[in-house]
Amino acid sequence: MNTLRVGLIGAGGISRVHADGWRALGAAVSVYSHEGADALAEQYGFAVAPDLDALIAASDIVDIVTPTPSHGPLALAAIAAGRHVVCEKPLAGTAEEARAVVDAAREAGVRLFPAHVVRYFPEYAQVQRQVAAGRIGDPAVLRFVRGGEAPRAGWFHDEAAGGGIVRDQMIHDLDQALWLAGDVVRVYAVQSRRAADAAAPDAVTAHVVLTHASGALSHVQGSWGPRGMVFRTSADIAGAAGTLAIDSFDAPSRLDIPAAQDGEGYLPPPTHAESPYTAQLRDYVAAIAEGRDARVTAEDGIRAVAVAEAAMESLRTGAPVELDLAAAVLPAPVTAEAVGA
Template sequence: MKDCLNVCLIGTGRAGMIHARSYMGNVVGARLLAICDPCEENLKKAQEELHVAYTYADYQVALQNKEIDAVIVVTPTGTHKEIVLAAASAGKHVFCEKPMAISAEECDEMIAACKQHHVKLQVGFMRRYDESFQKAKEVITSGRIGEVTMIKSLTHGPSEPKEWMYDIAKSSGPIGEVNSHDFDTLRWYADSEVKSIHAIGRNFRSCEKKAEYPDYYDTVAVLLEFENGIIGMIDGAQYVQYGYDARAEILGTCGNVLVGSQKNNNVSIATHDKCMHAEVMPSWTKLFKDAYINEARDFIRCIREDDTPRVSGHDGKMALILVREGLRSLLEKRPIRIGE
């Protein structure tokens, strides 16, 4: 295998640029060779920062470049399947951002295509590459807290939803927008598949949207039962305004693990009014900056060593199924057995 693997980023929006920056001098043995985006403005802006060798408006043209070894797909979800199938057919290894696809059937097609053409398929759940979340997994595996009985995970996003997000047929609401990472984290920690799911949600912060979007919810609680008996709990919220929040707790028979913090840094200020003050984490881009770099490094390592990615196509598919079934539970106001 050649000394340096060449990567092409397909999709240069906000999330795409996070991946692009991860490859700018941070991943030994790989470089960002090309970028692709049908939006001329996005492509031009990205190139002004990245200065890559090739720019493309059409991913089909980019895939014809024999110098490219792998692609990073960070485009609208509805385009993932066609791009991944084309990339696999062209012999390019694939990193695909979550959500993996529109349906489980599309996920199966993507998995099959990558297997058929002998290329790697990794899905973007970066919490598995965060140092703190990884440490918790190590503690679980070691047995230091005994048998795991319950796992809790939360994600709260600070930003006001964009107009299209209020239509849960398009966004799935917080279950899809913020909690897909929690579903993956719980499956990873539990080392088991989900048996049943029950979600309850309500709109507390965007009441002015209730008439136009009666099904929209900004806050959700999800209860899960795993096949191995572990209980899972997830809470999600959008537009919390105070900052970005991603934490987890694992309860064992003889101990527990707490993961994450709401703090932006390790500075606390005590003032004359006997109060303690600290800055809150502002965004996911800062909290998981190192995790994104570790994720990119492991993708390249898997290609070089012909290893199985830590987050597989199956993991992407199962997270998508839980998002879909969680939303169905919320709308039908009842527990759902997975696969019913």
């Protein structure tokens, strides 16, 4: 069997959990980054590519772990060279750009995997399995909370670049809401002003309310707090037949389901036997080898960006935003200009 060749673009904080995953999978990894490539490569025993073209040429899969504004252009470059792509969330800065990336991958016959890693956390995956099995009936009200210390890099907070807390941090739970309750038709969002405290200049909280096509409502809250704020996530899903609740501070998490028994696997595992980042990459590699969908599809990447984009529009206008996700994921129409007619 030939060794899988992976090109890792970027050497920032998130690169190391991807590096751990690729090393666990036995891949031969090359790194390219404007900063930090040598240190990352030395730490993990990877090779350093002299430039982007060399990295892509030496890869079967290109893994993009750079700041958000570069995701779309880098993905398109790798796709144009016929490489499969793993791209950190969000897939692109706008839904239109995300759809262009998905269309390009489809036309090139390569696979594209948006890295929505929360789907691979055992607790969240268990909740989705119980919802899909009908254990609580149709989801009616969903609540997601995610918070921690504000990131220090300025691009995270620049809505024109990282997209602020909604597109960067809260997109995890926007994706969870879509995964658990289906497409969204209306989005309303509010956000606090930035803190005036010099010790926490980027502290912010946002709340997004999603109306699903099914009639379910999702409440998604995200916070970036002061230095030292402990990272915490929780999710609560209520239906007519029961509730599900997980909290990163609970061990084990709670699943309140009538007649549920621990022995039947209703309680999420309290620890992670394998890193969710490694599990995610393992699924993507297997999906390529087996010709099947992964737990996250390319179209899921468009949906999450479209919902985040609608939330940011709601923040700007102060009004709810109507959304047609089915239209958002349709391939772009082929025009006469596109085919050279």
